[in-house]
Amino acid sequence: MMTAQVIFHLLNGASDSADEESVNQSADHLELACVQAADLYRKKQRVFIYVDDQKSAHQIDELLWAFDAQSFVPHNLPGEGLHSGSPVEISWQAPTNNRNVLINLSSNVPDFARQFSQIIDFVPEQDELKKQARLRYRGYQQLGFSVETCKATQAA
Template sequence: MQVQFYLPKAADPSEASADRSEVLGDSREAKGNNQLLLACQLCAAMYRQNLKVFVYCANQQDAEQVDEVLWQFDAHSFVPHNLVGEGPARGAPVEISWLPPKNNRQVLINLTAAVPAFANRFSQIIEFVPAAESDKDIARQKYKHYRQLGVTPQTVQAS
């Protein structure tokens, strides 16, 4: 099992945020926007590598947000995806859910605050380190959990 923790991109005040607000809408809190967008970009990259992805969310509302962002990708970078219970019987290349997976997938993108009990079913797991210092303890606890499982997580700087 390979585990990667994506570190947040350093804020660049000179960078325009118009692209993100168009994709994510203005109603979401800033702390989750970059993580959500990065998760969707990773879904697209993994789809292009012919990998089956399971995006695990804390609740149905979060899953629907991921679904909505993926639908808003332009036609050239469309990612076939579905919410759990929708689409083909074996699921689209990217399946989004707040429930444990029913189908085998290679990659887990975990958008919850804990390591799911089914994490060991995946060969690759992607986690995120929150940008807010007050939320980083969640990522530290997950990192420790993976270490206790005998896995040495890698850290990746989000670009």
């Protein structure tokens, strides 16, 4: 089996405020994940967005619904939609359908990471989130993934 490629997007300009929303994820971080999911969907990729909890899954769901009609991304949460799932699935649980791309928004490397050929992850500017990203980076390397970084282009 081919080694999965992990790409960490380095975020600039992420808010350092300690309000409720930025404790888990920065808004830039989540918005960029949605932009990535939309881009991958347009490239006919099946995407799994993995988050830490149900609240985060609903937050991503809301962001994807907020895209304009021309940019609609078919997506679902666990238990919604077709049995085969939408092109983009959002969950805090392991995937139930075959997907090629994982967008990891959780604080850890998921146990099921080896199922994917491509993994997208993020390095926010907030110190605590940056530390978690460094641990994930090392975790992916220890699993034998090819890991690289790139500067994130900010969502418009």
